[in-house]
Every structure is written in structure tokens, then in C-alpha cells.
Amino acid sequence: MKRKMQKLVAQLAGILIVLLGVTLLSFSLMYIAPGDPARTILQAGGTMPSEEAVQEKRKEMGLDRPFLEQYGSWLWSFVHGDLGVSMIDGRNVSDEVTKALGKSAVLAVTSLAAGVAAALPLGVMSAARKEKMFDRITCFFVFIRLCMPSFLVGIGFLYLFAYRLKLISISGSGGASALILPAATLATGICARMIRQIRTLIYEEIKHPYVDGLRSRGIRETQILFVHILRNAMLPIITMIALSFGELLGGTAITEIIFSWPGIGRLVMTAIEEHDYTIIQGFVVVIALIFFVIYGLTELSYSLFDPRVKKQKESSRNG
Amino acid sequence: MKKRILTMLLASVLSASLLAGCGGFKESAANTEKGTEETSESTQADAGEKHLNMAYHSEIKNLDPAASSWETKRIGVGENLFRINDDLQLEPWLADSYEQVDDLTWKITLKDGIKFSNGKELTGEAAKACLDRTCEKNQRAVTMLNIASIEAEGQTLTITTNDVNAALLNNLADLVGTILDVDTLEGENAIPVGTGPFVIASMEEGKMELVANKDYWDGVPKLDSVTIKYILDGNAQAMALDNGEIDLAFQLPTENIIQFMDSDKITVTSNTGSRSQILYFDYTNEFLADHSVREAISSAIDREAFANVINKGNSEAATAIFPVSFSYGKVPGVSYDVEHAKKLLADAGYKDNDGDGVLDKNGKALSFNLYTYGEHGTLLATFAEAIQASLKEIGIAINIETNDYDAHTNILKAGGFDLALNSYIMAPVADPQYFCDIMLRTGADYNYGKYSDEKVDELIAQLDKEFDAVKREELAKEIQAVEVEDCGFFTLGHLKYQIAANNKVSGYSTQATEAYILTKDTDIAAE
Numbered sequence: 001m002k003r004k005m006q007k008l009v010a011q012l013a014g015i016l017i018v019l020l021g022v023t024l025l026s027f028s029l030m031y032i033a034p035g036d037p038a039r040t041i042l043q044a045g046g047t048m049p050s051e052e053a054v055q056e057k058r059k060e061m062g063l064d065r066p067f068l069e070q071y072g073s074w075l076w077s078f079v080h081g082d083l084g085v086s087m088i089d090g091r092n093v094s095d096e097v098t099k100a101l102g103k104s105a106v107l108a109v110t111s112l113a114a115g116v117a118a119a120l121p122l123g124v125m126s127a128a129r130k131e132k133m134f135d136r137i138t139c140f141f142v143f144i145r146l147c148m149p150s151f152l153v154g155i156g157f158l159y160l161f162a163y164r165l166k167l168i169s170i171s172g173s174g175g176a177s178a179l180i181l182p183a184a185t186l187a188t189g190i191c192a193r194m195i196r197q198i199r200t201l202i203y204e205e206i207k208h209p210y211v212d213g214l215r216s217r218g219i220r221e222t223q224i225l226f227v228h229i230l231r232n233a234m235l236p237i238i239t240m241i242a243l244s245f246g247e248l249l250g251g252t253a254i255t256e257i258i259f260s261w262p263g264i265g266r267l268v269m270t271a272i273e274e275h276d277y278t279i280i281q282g283f284v285v286v287i288a289l290i291f292f293v294i295y296g297l298t299e300l301s302y303s304l305f306d307p308r309v310k311k312q313k314e315s316s317r318n319g
Numbered sequence: 320m321k322k323r324i325l326t327m328l329l330a331s332v333l334s335a336s337l338l339a340g341c342g343g344f345k346e347s348a349a350n351t352e353k354g355t356e357e358t359s360e361s362t363q364a365d366a367g368e369k370h371l372n373m374a375y376h377s378e379i380k381n382l383d384p385a386a387s388s389w390e391t392k393r394i395g396v397g398e399n400l401f402r403i404n405d406d407l408q409l410e411p412w413l414a415d416s417y418e419q420v421d422d423l424t425w426k427i428t429l430k431d432g433i434k435f436s437n438g439k440e441l442t443g444e445a446a447k448a449c450l451d452r453t454c455e456k457n458q459r460a461v462t463m464l465n466i467a468s469i470e471a472e473g474q475t476l477t478i479t480t481n482d483v484n485a486a487l488l489n490n491l492a493d494l495v496g497t498i499l500d501v502d503t504l505e506g507e508n509a510i511p512v513g514t515g516p517f518v519i520a521s522m523e524e525g526k527m528e529l530v531a532n533k534d535y536w537d538g539v540p541k542l543d544s545v546t547i548k549y550i551l552d553g554n555a556q557a558m559a560l561d562n563g564e565i566d567l568a569f570q571l572p573t574e575n576i577i578q579f580m581d582s583d584k585i586t587v588t589s590n591t592g593s594r595s596q597i598l599y600f601d602y603t604n605e606f607l608a609d610h611s612v613r614e615a616i617s618s619a620i621d622r623e624a625f626a627n628v629i630n631k632g633n634s635e636a637a638t639a640i641f642p643v644s645f646s647y648g649k650v651p652g653v654s655y656d657v658e659h660a661k662k663l664l665a666d667a668g669y670k671d672n673d674g675d676g677v678l679d680k681n682g683k684a685l686s687f688n689l690y691t692y693g694e695h696g697t698l699l700a701t702f703a704e705a706i707q708a709s710l711k712e713i714g715i716a717i718n719i720e721t722n723d724y725d726a727h728t729n730i731l732k733a734g735g736f737d738l739a740l741n742s743y744i745m746a747p748v749a750d751p752q753y754f755c756d757i758m759l760r761t762g763a764d765y766n767y768g769k770y771s772d773e774k775v776d777e778l779i780a781q782l783d784k785e786f787d788a789v790k791r792e793e794l795a796k797e798i799q800a801v802e803v804e805d806c807g808f809f810t811l812g813h814l815k816y817q818i819a820a821n822n823k824v825s826g827y828s829t830q831a832t833e834a835y836i837l838t839k840d841t842d843i844a845a846e
Binding site for chain 2: 033050051056155
């Protein structure tokens with residue numbers, strides 16, 4: 001029990017140190033980068049503010065204070081659970097980030113579920129029929145999708161389904177139908193990447209002697225593939241899924257912009273353009289925390305899928 | 320048994336990943352329902368009512384003039400005491416008349432009987448409250464209006480300025496002079512209320528809904544309602560316009576505008592704006608301090624070709640500084656003449672002594688850095704390459720460096736950059752004083768090349784204090800003539816301000832100040 005507590009404390013301390021590190025890093029990057037929110041605010045409409053006005057505004061916003069002081073005061077409010085307000089338009093950062101994160105999460109879960117659901121059977125079948133027609137065709141499409149950047153696929157989908165076939169509206173504005181195209185864009189990308197990895201994993205797994213054993217016992221091929229082999233290859237696949245989920249939450253800005261999806265990627269892209277420090281900091285904190293949770297859950301699920309992991313842990317604890 | 324366990328395990332993994340996004344899911348489901356309801360509503364509305372769908376290139380989050388928002392004006396919600404008309408002349412709007420009492424004092428009388436769309440009356444006191452609030456919060460307002468005090472009595476406003484501010488009335492037409500009901504500006508999710516032809520009915524994720532202000536003081540608006548959809552991607556906007564999902568798009572990128580040029584269902588309207596490309600000469604460079612080098616560079620660049628070929632007619636060639644379409648813009652500039660440019664350089668003693676194709680003098684090559692930045696739609700980087708090619712012909716070597724805007728500005732501030740290409744809005748309220756003050760004066764904030772001419776400074780000082788409109792124009796022309804004589808800067812051209820709209824739409828403003836779009840006359844024809 002004591003050992004458990006120690007481990008928990010160590011893990012929490014680790015999280016704190018990483019949080020401190022990433023926020024300090026992102027804060028200093030924005031500090032070093034040319035330009036500041038004061039100028040952005042005054043430049044609205046494309047006109048040029050006087051230098052005096054910019055300095056005045058900087059002072060008002062506290063941007064003329066030394067770096068550590070600025071970071072310190074951000075950190076102080078953060079520790080008190082306050083992520084502050086947007087430097088550009090005064091909106092509440094926690095609200096903005098939560099709202100956008102919710103949107104991104106919907107998109108991420110949908111596209112991940114669709115992508116994984118398609119990739120599992122396709123990847124397994126491809127491995128089972130390596131170098132056969134099925135495998136060749138799958139690999140061809142995987143290759144095409146991997147070569148195409150998401151923005152191209154996105155615009156292509158928009159052109160085909162919204163513009164040509166008019167099945168879905170281009171401008172989106174919320175709604176379930178607005179989810180279909182961006183989710184499809186991301187899902188095809190995830191699916192392509194996962195098919196390739198699953199195919200390799202399964203192909204390696206098939207070579208094991210236990211597979212021949214199963215076959216000799218007369219177990220059906222599909223059962224061998226989808227139950228026995230897939231389970232043994234599940235650990236790396238879970239890691240892949242978990243990491244893809246994290247990436248999807250933080251890194252789908254381009255897709256979100258093309259489909260006018262008000263997610264977190266789009267929020268932070270705009271914030272970077274506008275030098276909106278507080279929004280960027282809020283984003284960094286939240287994404288870092290999400291990755292911690294994902295890693296934690298992933299590790300937990302390992303022991304579910306592979307009892308050896310649990311046993312190892314136990315034995316190391318006892319030994 | 321084994322099978323069942325596995326199924327359970329798989330399900331648990333999936334639900335684990337679902338859990339993380341659970342909160343968002345619920346919210347989206349709620350939105351979905353709302354969304355479908357509204358879509359069907361607006362389709363129903365289409366049957367009997369006049370409804371316009373308009374695309375906006377960014378999400379409208381800020382509507383407060385104190386936070387420098389143009390938006391209420393553009394969408395026909397907010398109005399000013401004065402406005403710029405389509406001949407780019409100033410005219411009273413909410414104001415009925417004005418009178419200059421002395422150099423520092425103006426008396427402005429508001430029209431009678433104007434009401435905000437929430438029924439409150441527009442009195443002198445209401446206008447004062449809004450202007451006071453903006454001046455208190457917005458540095459731009461402080462600089463442009465320079466107001467010492469405002470007194471309100473009935474429908475009359477008496478404005479006193481700190482110093483002589485000849486451009487005050489023009490500047491009251493700027494976004495900082497937008498008059499809204501102050502009580503509707505504060506607080507989270509505030510929806511501002513103005514006096515204009517439209518009222519904001521709702522602001523939601525992805526769109527804004529407007530309805531006509533039935534009690535509008537200047538007649539009944541022709542449209543019943545408007546949906547403003549936020550479509551951030553240029554291609555997506557163009558597709559939506561093309562297939563009829565939206566009726567009007569403004570600020571489409573040039574490459575998307577071009578596809579509608581020959582369309583028979585979409586009309587593209589262009590007005591020369593004051594968003595201009597300007598080349599800085601760094602006077603601290605010994606060669607660029609030489610008038611003949613600056614004149615040679617100015618003569619070697621074919622501005623007509625830049626506007627018509629490189630920018631495919633989406634900009635207008637410049638002559639002096641301001642666009643020819645402005646009343647004070649008709650000033651002749653340096654004309655395009657490559658032979659003249661070559662002769663100028665030869666006469667000034669520049670020769671290609673080492674035969675490398677680049678002229679030199681006193682053992683130094685005539686070679687410059689040209690700094691610019693990538694900005695959406697301005698084609699600055701393309702122009703920079705064209706300048707490089709043009710100057711190569713007269714024996715000047717150019718090394719181009721492209722940065723992002725902020726890094727570029729830092730380089731310019733540091734000085735010693737040689738040449739720099741920037742894009743500026745020269746006359747946001749159609750008045751020349753702004754640009755002269757920030758750019759041409761000795762020591763002006765944006766005069767990075769350190770251009771300095773006594774005569775120009777003297778004329779700008781006069782302009783700042785001149786109230787007579789005709790004389791102001793004369794002064795602006797004189798200033799440009801002296802600057803052209805000096806070859807102090809080089810203006811390449813002025814971008815056209817373009818709106819692409821379905822042929823059914825009429826009556827929207829295409830004014831180059833970019834300050835107005837929807838008006839009471841904006842209309843859409845039935846199918």
C-alpha cells in the first residue's frame with residue numbers, strides 16, 4: 001500500500017514537472033516570437049496604429065513587464081484554477097477551451113471509431129492474404145491515402161459530396177451532417193495508417209507455431225485470425241489507437257478550418273496568429289493533461305488484454 | 320466463454336476512448352437537434368420572405384467598437400454620426416448638421432426621432448455615452464478623435480478636441496465612431512443593439528442570424544432576414560457560392576475570385592481600394608540615398624504589367640501615392656522607362672566593371688536586400704520576384720527575403736534593410752491625413768526608410784490644421800508631387816476590393832473603405 005502511495009506521489013510530481021515545463025516552454029516561445037497581442041488588437045481592420053498607441057496598450061495589458069513576472073502571474077492564476085481571459089477579446093479561456101475541446105472530441109471519437117472499425121478487419125484480412133488480390137487492392141488505396149495530405153482529401157470530399165452531389169451543406173454550422181465529412185477525412189487517414197501497421201503485426205503473429213497448432217485442432221480460420229491472433233497483437237494496436245486519439249484532439253486544425261468545425265485546433269491556430277498568449281497556454285495545459293490521461297488509460301488496458309503485464313507488475317512488487 | 324470475454328474487452332476499450340469525449344458528445348447532440356430545427360425554419364422562411372445567406376471569412380466574435388470591431392457597421396447594425404458615401408465624400412448620417420465653433424470645438428446636431436432597435440431613443444446623451452466609452456477603452460479612438468470632452472444637450476453634441484484635429488468628422492466615420500446602445504455592450508455574450516437596418520437575432524456556433532429592423536428611421540429594409548455563415552476556407556466559400564448555398568461572399572482570395580470572373584450567375588464587383596503595395600527605400604544605404612538610384616528603380620518597374628498581368632487585373636496600377644480614383648489621387652508619378660533608368664545609372668557613374676551583369680561603383684556592387692512578408696491575398700512575395708526580375712535588367716541585383724509579418728516589421732524597425740515591400744490601407748476614412756502622418760513625415764512611426772523632406776513636413780503640418788476640404792485636397796496633391804520628385808517611396812498599385820455575389824442579390828455596398836456591406840437597400844430577387 002505504501003509503495004502504491006509512493007508511486008502515485010511520484011507520478012503526480014512527474015505530471016506537475018511536465019506541466020510546468022510545457023507551459024514555460026510555450027510561454028517563452030510566444031515571448032520570443034515577434035509581434036504581440038497589443039499590436040494585433042490595434043491593427044484590427046488593417047490600419048496601422050501609432051508606436052505610442054502600441055506602447056500604451058502594451059503597458060495597459062502588462063506586456064511590458066519582464067518575462068518571468070508575466071509567466072509568474074499567469075502561473076499564479078493557473079494554480080488558483082483560473083486560466084484567465086483571452087488577451088484579444090476578453091472571453092473566458094476555460095470556457096473557450098472546454099467548448100472547442102468538446103467539439104474536437106466529438107470529431108475525434110467519431111473518426112477514430114470509424115477508422116478503427118474499418119482498419120481492424122481490413123488489416124487482418126490483408127495480412128492473411130498477403131500478396132493476394134485483396135491485399136494488393138487494400139495496399140493500393142492505403143498508399144494513395146497516405147500520399148495525400150488531409151487538406152486535399154478534405155477539399156476533395158467537400159467538392160464531391162457537398163458541391164457536386166449536394167448531399168451535405170458546405171457551410172456546416174454545427175449539426176450532425178456537418179460531422180460526416182470532417183470525420184470521414186480524418187477516419188480515412190487513421191484507417192490507412194492503421195491498416196498498414198495491423199497488417200505487419202498480424203503477419204508476424206501468423207508465423208508463430210501456435211497458429212499451426214490451432215489450425216491442426218480444426219479451429220476455423222476466421223476465429224484464429226480475429227480471436228487468437230488479433231488478441232496477441234492487441235497491445236501495440238491499443239497504443240496506436242490511444243496516441244491517435246491524442247493527436248486527433250490537438251492536431252486537426254486544417255481539417256477543422258476547411259469544414260468550419262469550431263474545434264480546438266482551429267481555436268489555437270487563430271490564437272497563435274493573434275498572439276493570444278492566454279488561449280495558447282490554456283490549450284497547452286489541457287492537451288498535456290489529456291495525454292497523461294490517455295497514457296494512464298492505455299497502461300491500464302494493457303493488463304486487461306495481456307495478463308502477463310499484470311503478473312510482471314505483481315512479481316516485481318513481490319520480488 | 321472465451322469469445323464473450325473478448326467481446327467485453329473490446330467494448331471496454333472503445334468505451335474508454337468514448338469516455339474522454341463524453342461531455343462533448345452530449346453537447347453536440349443538443350446542438351444537432353437545434354441545428355436541424357433551424358435549418359428547416361430558414362427553408363420555410365425562404366418561401367414567403369426575403370432571406371440572404373452571406374459568408375464571412377472569419378468567426379465574428381467581437382462586435383464592440385471599443386475593441387476595434389468593424390463588424391456591426393458592415394452588417395448594417397451599427398451606424399455613425401457621419402459616413403463616407405460612394406464618391407468617397409463625407410456626409411452626415413445620424414447627424415443632421417454640424418458647425419465648427421472654433422479650431423477646437425464642433426457642434427453636431429443629431430437627426431430627430433431616431434431610435435435604437437430596442438426602442439430607446441438616440442439622444443445626444445446616448446451618443447455621448449457610447450463615444451465616451453470607446454474613447455476610454457480604445458487607444459485608436461484616443462489617437463484618431465483626440466477628444467478632450469463631449470457635452471450633450473438634447474440632440475446636440477459639443478465636442479472639444481485637445482489639439483486642432485481637422486480630420487475629426489472623417490474620423491467619426493471610422494469604426495471607433497460607431498454609435499451603439501452602451502447598455503447592450505457590456506457583459507458576457509452581449510449582443511449589441513444599434514440604429515441600423517438590421518438587428519442581431521442570435522449568435523451561435525458557426526453563424527449569426529439577422530432580422531430587419533422594421534422601425535428603421537431611413538425606410539423599411541428590403542430584406543427580411545440574413546444568415547451570416549462563417550466559412551473560413553476560401554475554396555469552401557467559393558464552392559458554397561457557386562452551388563447557391565450562400566448568396567454573397569466578400570474578401571474571397573484572389574485565386575477564388577478569378578473563377579467567377581466570367582460566370583453568368585455570379586457577379587464580381589471591384590472597386591479600387593486603398594489597400595496598396597508600397598516599396599520602401601532605406602535612406603541609410605549609401606546607394607539608395609542617391610536620388611538617381613531611387614529614380615532608376617522607380618522607372619524600371621512596369622506598374623501596369625504588375626496590376627494587369629501578375630495580379631490579373633485585381634489591382635490598379637499606382638501613379639503617385641494614393642489611388643487615381645480618389646479625388647486627391649490624380650498626381651502623375653515616375654513613368655516606366657527602362658532606357659531612362661539605365662541612362663540615369665550610367666550618368667551617375669555606375670558601371671559593370673567586373674562583367675558579372677551587376678553594376679558597381681567604387682568597388683561595391685549595386686546589390687540590395689528586399690524584405691517582404693507572406694500575407695493572404697496580397698501577392699507581395701510574387702511582386703517581390705517581379706521586382707527582382709525588372710531590376711536585373713538595369714543591372715541591379717536583388718536578394719529577396721520573405722518572413723512573417725511580425726518578423727518583417729522587426730527587421731524594418733531595426734533599419735538597414737535596403738528595400739522592403741509592404742501592404743497598407745492608406746485611407747481608411749477616405750482622408751489623406753492619416754497616411755501622411757504615419758508614413759511620410761520625418762520620424763513618422765512607419766517611415767522605416769527614414770525618408771525626410773522639409774517641404775513635405777511643412778505641407779503635412781498645414782494639412783493637419785486645414786479645415787477646408789478643397790484646400791486639403793490641394794495640399795495632399797502637393798505633398799505627393801514633392802514626394803514623387805524625391806522618389807521617396809514607390810507605390811506599385813492598389814488592390815481592388817471585391818465582392819462576389821449571386822446575380823439575384825442587389826443593393827449591397829462595394830465601397831472601397833470596406834466599412835459597409837449590408838444596407839437597407841440590399842435585396843434578393845425571388846427565384
